[in-house]
Each structure stands twice: as C-alpha cells, then as structure tokens.
Amino acid sequence: MPVILILREKEYEVNHGMTLRDTLNKIDVQPEAVLAVHQDQLITDEEILIDGAVIKLIAVISGG
Amino acid sequence: MKCRKCGGKAVINMRQHKLSLCTEHYLDWIPEQTERFITKYRMFSPQDRILVAVSGGKDSLSLWDILTQLGYQADGLYIGLGIDGGNGYSDLSQHLSEQFAESRGLSLHVVSVPEEFGATIPEMSTRTLRGKGKPCSVCGLTKRHIMNRMAVESSYDVLATGHNLDDEAAVLFGNTINWQTGFLARQSPVLEAHHPGLMRKVKPLCRFYEREMAAYAILQKIEYVYEECPYAIGSKSIYYKELLNQLEAERPGAKLSFYLSFLKAKDEGLFASKSTQDRTSLNTCHNCGQPTTAPGECAFCRMITAINR
Numbered sequence: 001m002p003v004i005l006i007l008r009e010k011e012y013e014v015n016h017g018m019t020l021r022d023t024l025n026k027i028d029v030q031p032e033a034v035l036a037v038h039q040d041q042l043i044t045d046e047e048i049l050i051d052g053a054v055i056k057l058i059a060v061i062s063g064g
Numbered sequence: 065m066k067c068r069k070c071g072g073k074a075v076i077n078m079r080q081h082k083l084s085l086c087t088e089h090y091l092d093w094i095p096e097q098t099e100r101f102i103t104k105y106r107m108f109s110p111q112d113r114i115l116v117a118v119s120g121g122k123d124s125l126s127l128w129d130i131l132t133q134l135g136y137q138a139d140g141l142y143i144g145l146g147i148d149g150g151n152g153y154s155d156l157s158q159h160l161s162e163q164f165a166e167s168r169g170l171s172l173h174v175v176s177v178p179e180e181f182g183a184t185i186p187e188m189s190t191r192t193l194r195g196k197g198k199p200c201s202v203c204g205l206t207k208r209h210i211m212n213r214m215a216v217e218s219s220y221d222v223l224a225t226g227h228n229l230d231d232e233a234a235v236l237f238g239n240t241i242n243w244q245t246g247f248l249a250r251q252s253p254v255l256e257a258h259h260p261g262l263m264r265k266v267k268p269l270c271r272f273y274e275r276e277m278a279a280y281a282i283l284q285k286i287e288y289v290y291e292e293c294p295y296a297i298g299s300k301s302i303y304y305k306e307l308l309n310q311l312e313a314e315r316p317g318a319k320l321s322f323y324l325s326f327l328k329a330k331d332e333g334l335f336a337s338k339s340t341q342d343r344t345s346l347n348t349c350h351n352c353g354q355p356t357t358a359p360g361e362c363a364f365c366r367m368i369t370a371i372n373r
C-alpha cells in the first residue's frame with residue numbers, strides 16, 4: 001500500500017519508506033510551507049512514512 | 065525524533081535552532097521565547113494596556129493567547145472588512161475571533177467598515193484610484209487608520225500585531241530588491257509613536273517562523289480561519305515567502321538570519337539619518353488628527369471623501 005498525502009483538495013500517492021521531507025520534495029511541496037498530521041498528531045519532517053499512512057498536510061503560509 | 069527536553073516523541077523540528085520538541089514542551093517554549101523578545105526589544109511591561117489586532121488567523125489569535133497566558137492585560141480589536149469572496153471570509157473570521165474572546169472571557173472591540181463608512185473594502189476599492197482592481201492598498205490604509213484611532217481613543221499604551229518572521233522577511237525582501245530606503249528605515253519589531261495621533265506598535269512574534277505559529281495554534285487547539293482572504297491569492301508577499309522558503313530549505317536559518325542581520329545593521333546606524341528626516345516632517349490631519357506627510361487631510365480621509373462623492 002502506498003502513502004497518501006492530502007493537501008486541500010489534492011491527493012498525492014507515493015511510495016512508503018521515505019522521510020516526510022524527501023516525500024514533500026518529491027511531490028513539489030515546500031516542506032517549510034506545510035505541517036503534516038498523521039493519526040491526529042503533528043509529525044516532524046524526519047519521520048519515515050510507513051506503508052498505508054494517510055497524511056493530512058496543512059498549508060501554513062498566508063499572504064496579504 | 066525525540067524532544068530535547070524530555071526525550072518523548074517530538075511533534076516539531078526547528079532546523080534553524082537545531083531543536084525538536086514534544087507538544088507539552090513546545091507549548092511552554094513559544095510563550096517563554098515571546099517573553100524573551102518582549103523584554104529584548106522593550107515592547108511593553110505588565111502595567112501596560114495592550115490592544116491586539118485580531119484577524120481570526122493563526123498568528124493574531126495565538127498572540128492574544130500567549131499574551132494573556134503571560135499575564136499581560138490584552139484586549140482585542142477585530143476590524144470587519146466586509147469581504148465575502150465566496151467563502152464568507154469576513155463573517156467566519158469575525159465569528160472565530162468572537163468565539164475565542166468569549167470562551168476565554170476576554171474583551172474584543174469590533175469595528176465594522178461597512179457600517180462605519182458605508183462601503184465594504186472591495187466596494188471602496190472600486191470607487192477610488194487607489195484600488196486598481198485589488199483592494200489590498202485600500203484595506204491596509206483603512207486598517208492602519210482604525211487601529212490607530214481605536215488605540216489612541218481608548219488610551220491603550222501599545223498596539224500589538226501578529227506579524228511573524230515570514231511576514232517580516234517577505235516585506236524586507238521586497239523593500240530590499242527595490243531599495244525602498246524609507247520603508248527599510250521604518251521596519252522594526254517596535255515602531256515608536258512620533259505623533260500624538262499615532263499609537264506605538266509592536267510585533268512580539270516577529271522571530272517565529274510562520275510554520276511555528278501554525279503549529280502553536282494547532283497544538284493549543286485554537287480554532288482559526290484556515291481559508292485565506294481571497295485577495296491574498298497570488299500576492300507578492302506569498303511569492304516572496306516561497307522564494308525565501310526555497311532558500312531556507314537548502315540553508316536552515318537563512319530567513320531568520322536575513323531578518324536578524326538587517327536589524328543588527330540598522331542598529332549600527334544603517335538608514336539612521338533618513339528615519340530622523342521622516343519623523344520631523346509629519347503634519348496633523350485636519351479631520352482625524354492622525355499624522356500625514358502632506359499638510360491638510362491624510363490619505364485615509366481624502367479617500368473617504370472621494371468615495372462618498
């Protein structure tokens with residue numbers, strides 16, 4: 001099973017076993033611009049994403 | 065990753081500080097650091113009455129939360145802009161600000177732009193040249209005017225805003241690539257009031273990354289508006305933040321050092337003469353009493369006259 005990352009309405013499917021930081025770079029999301037939630041807990045960018053994980057990404061950058 | 069303080073599971077890793085923390089220790093760390101910045105930049109003391117500009121977003125609500133936790137006397141000011149943008153932006157942010165205040169027994173002043181001036185911010189911007197299709201310039205001018213007025217009228221000692229490091233670094237970046245020396249001279253964690261119609265302004269969160277403030281709001285379970293103001297989409301400040309984050313990804317701490325070394329250079333006298341010049345040339349608006357560079361009415365009062373014509 002892959003890892004699924006959800007940012008707003010977008011869903012990304014990637015292979016498991018990489019760190020969150022590497023995964024974000026792979027899907028072209030700036031690691032500094034999001035926070036990641038796995039099973040209701042914030043996780044750090046060093047966390048290795050496990051098989052079947054569903055990660056909710058929260059955009060943190062606002063403008064104006 | 066482990067929390068540096070207790071060895072428990074870390075929820076955030078701040079690469080620029082080489083510091084990772086668990087929820088409990090992160091929720092202690094942010095207010096401790098805020099207190100440190102308040103003291104370092106001589107922002108205010110426990111005797112001062114603080115007015116916090118609250119937008120319903122993560123930064124301003126977190127700031128209000130932190131200041132009251134630290135024991136400061138802080139009231140809120142919410143400014144209703146009348147922006148809908150298909151997602152009811154203003155209504156939702158007002159609701160969340162009021163809910164925050166109520167649940168903690170804090171007092172919140174609410175000023176509605178459409179009620180007070182007869183037009184919403186987007187309406188105002190279509191009726192004036194200042195608008196040029198985007199309401200941000202009208203919005204900024206109006207918010208500054210109302211914040212100053214409310215703080216001066218209600219005799220607060222200081223106005224606090226929730227600007228974070230990413231906000232400050234983006235403004236600094238924009239002003240630097242255009243060498244806007246006048247703006248650079250005025251960018252600071254503390255803006256002294258050099259005029260009786262002006263309120264002293266402080267930015268206690270100016271050294272926290274935007275990501276850290278979002279993490280604080282989430283871990284502290286603060287309900288904030290997640291959706292952006294519709295006019296922020298595609299803004300220059302977001303573009304600059306992305307550029308700076310690209311730099312940050314390769315060189316952790318780049319954003320912070322860009323801002324801190326600017327403050328240091330300024331402290332050492334860079335831009336000093338210019339700022340003295342700015343200060344002495346302020347006039348008083350005949351209509352509202354706030355300062356203006358040209359004699360007569362200030363830019364805000366002129367705009368209000370123009371839209372009501």
Ligand code: SF4
Nearest residue numbers: 064200203293295296
């Ligand atoms: S994005 Fe523009 S219009 Fe929206 S709140 Fe910010 S300054 Fe005002």
Ligand SMILES: [Zn+2]
Nearest residue numbers: 067070086089
């Ligand atoms: Zn801990």
Ligand SMILES: [Zn+2]
Nearest residue numbers: 349352362365
């Ligand atoms: Zn005026």
